[in-house]
Amino acid sequence: MALSREQIIDAALLILNSYGFADLSMRRLARELEVQPGALYWHVKNKQELLTALAERILAPVAVDSGADPRSAVRQAAQDIRAALLAVRGAADVVSLAQVLRPELLLPLCGLETLLAGALTPQKARWGARTLIHYILGAVAEEQTHAELAAVGLLPSGGQDDGEAFLFGVDALLAGLLPETR
């Protein structure tokens, strides 16, 4: 049966989870799919485009809903994004790369801006969303890299609660962006 774009993304996700981001190469992917490397380029423009598609897939489970107040909606969205990233090995690196090149494609990340737009001027909503995104991706990338290094024994597996540390940053940012209207 003919190779398909979806099949390629599936295989990429599999390599990512089994061997990590460093091992995700076009040639490795071709090997896994039992085709020649060149075959991939019929379905995908280049590696960059593949990574962007991969990022979309990784974030697909996240649904930002604007229920309740912006504050708790953003808080929930941040946690959902983190969860989606942690579900796939190396995901934060993939999404960080994609985010810089094609931010408009990553809907959940745009969603943050929409949520903030409910309480801020358009410009502040945009800036605030980017601040959040940089923090989220940076924090989770660090978490995942540390997990990677700890698994290989290059780093002591930190016994601290990453989830708590993550939320501390989100809450600090939210406190600064959306001061209590009381």
Add this chain to the structure above:
Amino acid sequence: MALSREQIIDAALLILNSYGFADLSMRRLARELEVQPGALYWHVKNKQELLTALAERILAPVAVDSGADPRSAVRQAAQDIRAALLAVRGAADVVSLAQVLRPELLLPLCGLETLLAGALTPQKARWGARTLIHYILGAVAEEQTHAELAAVGLLPSGGQDDGEAFLFGVDALLAGLLPETR
């Protein structure tokens, strides 16, 4: 004259500024220095170590001083770090990589934690500093990547003020971390 570690770092910085991060390879570096690739490995353990040394050099001009209140000291430090990064093409990518692997080596980044420790509990200071660092590196990396793409014509050169956007994020974070004690 014999090759030296400092010489290698100098050449790396030169390649970075002239051709960008993507072109900074061990082989390219060797070519520039007119030695065989293997020669580099007498002076440097591997590429990772070279990048870490490069990151230290890039951030060397930054001096965090704890004068005045923590708030304005951190604000100034963030701006200084951004300036140091913007002075070298691709610097944010280099420092981001180094930061994940050996955060203790990047003194200016540790300095942020020290500054915050003046007003927060040790744990909150650590978390707060990491939040700031993730934001700073993410924001500047995006700025530099966009400049890179715009220079190549792949992206319209955004006419907005990146400095203002950067400060908005820093101030939001600081407002959340260090609420006005008034």
Add this chain to the structure above:
DNA sequence: ACCTGAACACCGTTCAAGT
């Protein structure tokens, strides 16, 4: 001590030619 030469095991991408 410091470097060369040569190798090993890889990359991303292109493209004529086949089916």
Add this chain to the structure above:
DNA sequence: ACCTGAACACCGTTCAAGT
């Protein structure tokens, strides 16, 4: 339409052997 075969121009790293 979809893929192979083969090439091009690269990587990071190691290591015997030379000086």
